[in-house]
Amino acid sequence: MNISEVxxxxxxxxVLKGANRQSFxxxxxxxxxxxxxxxxxxxxxxxxxIVYIEPQDEFCDMDGMYETAKKxxxxxxxxxxxxxxxxxxxxxxxxxxxxxxxxxxxRTFKVDAKRADKRFPLKSPEISAEIGGVILSAVRGIKVxxxxxxxxxxxxxRDDYAYVRAGQEPGAGGLPPRSSGRGLLLLSGGIxxxxxxxxxxxxxxxxxxxxxxxxxxxxxxxREKVMQLAEEMCEFCSRIHxxxxxxxxxxxxxxxxxxxxxxxxxxxxxxxxxAERCAREYKCHALITGESLGQVASQTLSAxxxxxxxxxxxxxxxxxxxxxxxxxxxxxxxxxxxxxILPFEDCCTVxxxxxxxxxxxxxxxMAELEKIDVEALLDExxxxxxxxxKLVYPEYR
Ligand code: ATP
Ligand code: MG
Numbered sequence: 001m002n003i004s005e006v007x008x009x010x011x012x013x014x015v016l017k018g019a020n021r022q023s024f025x026x027x028x029x030x031x032x033x034x035x036x037x038x039x040x041x042x043x044x045x046x047x048x049x050i051v052y053i054e055p056q057d058e059f060c061d062m063d064g065m066y067e068t069a070k071k072x073x074x075x076x077x078x079x080x081x082x083x084x085x086x087x088x089x090x091x092x093x094x095x096x097x098x099x100x101x102x103x104x105x106x107r108t109f110k111v112d113a114k115r116a117d118k119r120f121p122l123k124s125p126e127i128s129a130e131i132g133g134v135i136l137s138a139v140r141g142i143k144v145x146x147x148x149x150x151x152x153x154x155x156x157x158r159d160d161y162a163y164v165r166a167g168q169e170p171g172a173g174g175l176p177p178r179s180s181g182r183g184l185l186l187l188s189g190g191i192x193x194x195x196x197x198x199x200x201x202x203x204x205x206x207x208x209x210x211x212x213x214x215x216x217x218x219x220x221x222x223r224e225k226v227m228q229l230a231e232e233m234c235e236f237c238s239r240i241h242x243x244x245x246x247x248x249x250x251x252x253x254x255x256x257x258x259x260x261x262x263x264x265x266x267x268x269x270x271x272x273x274x275a276e277r278c279a280r281e282y283k284c285h286a287l288i289t290g291e292s293l294g295q296v297a298s299q300t301l302s303a304x305x306x307x308x309x310x311x312x313x314x315x316x317x318x319x320x321x322x323x324x325x326x327x328x329x330x331x332x333x334x335x336x337x338x339x340x341i342l343p344f345e346d347c348c349t350v351x352x353x354x355x356x357x358x359x360x361x362x363x364x365x366m367a368e369l370e371k372i373d374v375e376a377l378l379d380e381x382x383x384x385x386x387x388x389x390k391l392v393y394p395e396y397r
Contacts, residue, residue: 001093001094001097003082003094003097003098004055004082004083005055005062005080005081005082005083006052006053006054006055006080006081006082006083006163007052007053007062007065007066007069007078007079007080007081008050008051008052008053008078008079008080008081008163008165009028009032009050009051009053009069009072009075009077009078009171010049010050010075010076010077010078010079010168010171011025011028011049011050011051011074011075011076012074012075012076012171012173012174012175013074013174013175023179024074024175024176024179025046027074027176027177027178027179028046028051028072028074028075028176028177029044029045029046029051031072031176031177031178031238032044032051032053032069032072034238034396034397035068035069035072035238035392035396036053036065036068037395038064038393038395039060039061039062039064039065039068040055040056040057040059040060040061040065041055041056041057041059041060042054042055042056042060042065043056047158047159048116048158048159050158051075053065053069062080066078066080069171070169070170070171070172071172071235071236072171072172072176072177073172073173073174073175073176073177073201073202073204073236074171074172074174074175074176074177074179074204075171075172075173076170076171076173077168077169077170077171078168078169078170078171079154079165079167079168079169080165081154081156081163081164081165082094082098082163082164082165083161083162083163084161084162084164085161085162086117086120086157086160086161086162087162088122088127088130090162091127091131091155091162091164092130092131092134094162094164095131095134095135095138095153095155095164096134096138098164099135099138099139099153099164099166100138100139102151102166102167103135103139103142103151103153103166104139106139106142106150106151107141107142107143107150108142108143108144108145108148108149108150108151109135109142109143109144109145109149109150109151109152109153110128110132110144110145110146110149110152110153111127111128111129111131111132111135111152111153111154111155112128112152112153112154112155113125113127113128113131113154113155113156113157114154114155114156114157115127115156115157116156116157116158116159117157117158117159120157127155127157128155131153131155131164132144135153151166151167152167152168153165153166153167154166154168172202172236173202174201174202174203174204175202175203175204176204177201177204177206177237177238178204178205178206179204180203180204180205181204181205181206181285181286182205182206182207182208182282182283182284182285183200183205183206183207183208183284183285183286183287183288183316184208184209184210184275184278184279184282184284184286184287184288185197185200185207185208185209185210185287185288185289186209186210186211186212186271186275186287186288186289186290187209187210187211187226187229187230187242188211188212188226188290188346189222189225189226189229189340189342189344189346190290190340190346191290191324191327191328191331191336191337191340191341192290192291192292192295192319192327193288193289193290194229194232194233194290194331194334194336194340195290195318195319195327195330195331195334195336196288196289196290196316196317196318196319197209197233197237197240197288198233198236198237198330198334198336199318199319199330200286200288200316200318201233201236201237202236205286205288206237207233207237207240207288208240208241208243208282208284209230209240209241209242209243210242210243210244210245210274210275210278211223211226211242211243211244211245212244212245212246212247212271212274213244213245213246213247213248214246214247214248214251214350215246215248216248217248217251217345217350217351218344218345218346218350219344219345221344222344222345222346223244225339225342225344226242226244227242227388227390228339229336229339229340230242230390231390232334232335232336232339233334233336233390234390234391234392235334235335235392236334237392238391238392238396239389239390239391239392239396239397240389240390241282241387241388241389241390242387242388242389242390243278243282243385243386243387244384244385244386244387244388245274245278245381245382245384245385246381246384247267247270247271247381249377249380249381250267250270250377250381251267251350251351253372253377254266254267254351254372255351257371257372258368258371258372259368260353260354261353261355261356261357262353262357262360262364262365262368263351263352263353263356264297264298264352264353264356264357265298265303265306265307265356265357265360265365266365266368266369268298268303268306268307269306269307269310269365269369270374270377270378270381272287272307272308272310272311272315273310273311273374273378274378274381274382275287275311276311276312276313277378277382278382278385279313280313285313285314286313286314286315286316287311287313287314287315287316288315288316288317288318289315289316289317290317290319290327291304291317291319291320292317292319292320292321292322292323292324292327293320293321295324297356297357297358298356300358300359302358302359302360302361303357303358303359303360304317305362306360306362306365309362
């Protein structure tokens with residue numbers, strides 16, 4: 001039997017979006033079409049709250065397309081299904097041909113049938129019972145378990161065709177790409193900031209990144225590591241413009257003029273001010289950092305209070321309430337962990353004070369800033385901005 005297989009993607013929160021629903025749906029379709037092209041020629045459209053991805057010829061890479069669909073935010077579930085005409089004989093024949101391979105080694109199953117088309121002559125429980133019977137006779141050793149089956153076999157009677165599938169995997173969740181505006185991620189080479197960026201991308205933000213380097217105190221390799229992280233994030237974020245600004249001169253001026261224990265907080269003030277400037281120029285409407293409350297000296301409540309007070313733009317810190325091990329789990333999920341732990345220096349580790357202030361007072365911080373020409377230093381540093389663009393695959397636009 002010649003089986004034709006498709007990929008079905010089920011919406012997550014998009015279904016709740018009432019009047020905006022159409023624009024959400026079209027951003028999902030647009031993104032899937034862009035992301036599909038390296039995998040071959042697919043027809044992609046939505047109908048009845050589901051996106052259909054149909055291969056157009058035998059050269060299509062279904063495995064690759066399936067993996068890609070699982071990384072597009074906005075879908076709750078992604079599944080491969082086989083298609084046939086809407087009659088019980090065809091559905092049974094398809095179940096017999098398609099499911100044994102999918103259910104090989106599986107011990108228990110149940111069938112969950114759904115009729116989107118209520119004119120179909122059999123009711124859902126009847127369809128489930130008949131297809132269950134087919135599976136029991138076609139798959140050796142398998143048993144029915146309606147309470148906790150290893151695999152749920154789905155049979156869906158939709159408008160045009162019937163679909164048969166074994167199991168369903170979770171989608172990436174969240175909201176469709178580019179549905180929530182653009183944010184500027186302060187991207188270091190660590191574990192936390194790539195996770196923070198992916199978490200905001202999951203809420204529909206388009207991610208742009210800003211990295212601070214301190215060449216020659218930080219190496220070329222450290223910068224390459226950050227570029228590699230940005231490229232890995234593109235699996236979920238598709239495209240990231242990465243801006244790089246040099247903090248070298250600012251750090252030397254701070255070292256030579258300010259109290260050592262204020263160095264960390266002062267440096268963070270410069271980072272935030274430069275990030276705000278970059279966000280305005282590139283039309284980003286929020287800053288995103290990987291800070292987690294209390295993780296290091298610069299992430300105490302008073303330090304965060306000081307860094308927040310020097311900018312006038314929302315600052316999102318999605319990792320703020322997470323433990324390190326929770327952040328690591330996310331980093332593995334987004335595929336950035338292994339690169340994050342490569343041992344290269346970060347500008348924050350250059351001239352690190354022996355006893356950084358954990359409870360900085362704004363007035364004392366301001367007194368330190370009085371000693372140097374902040375605006376001139378900001379202007380000079382901003383001049384060093386360079387941009388590289390990272391894409392999920394070379395032709396993605
Ligand atoms: P991460 O694991 O993200 O590097 P961290 O635990 O090392 O975080 P910090 O070094 O205090 O923590 O940095 C806190 C946040 O400040 C980072 O998550 C990131 O958003 C930003 N940041 C730190 N260093 C840089 C840098 N060199 N360039 C851009 N942003 C940075
Ligand atoms: Mg860091």
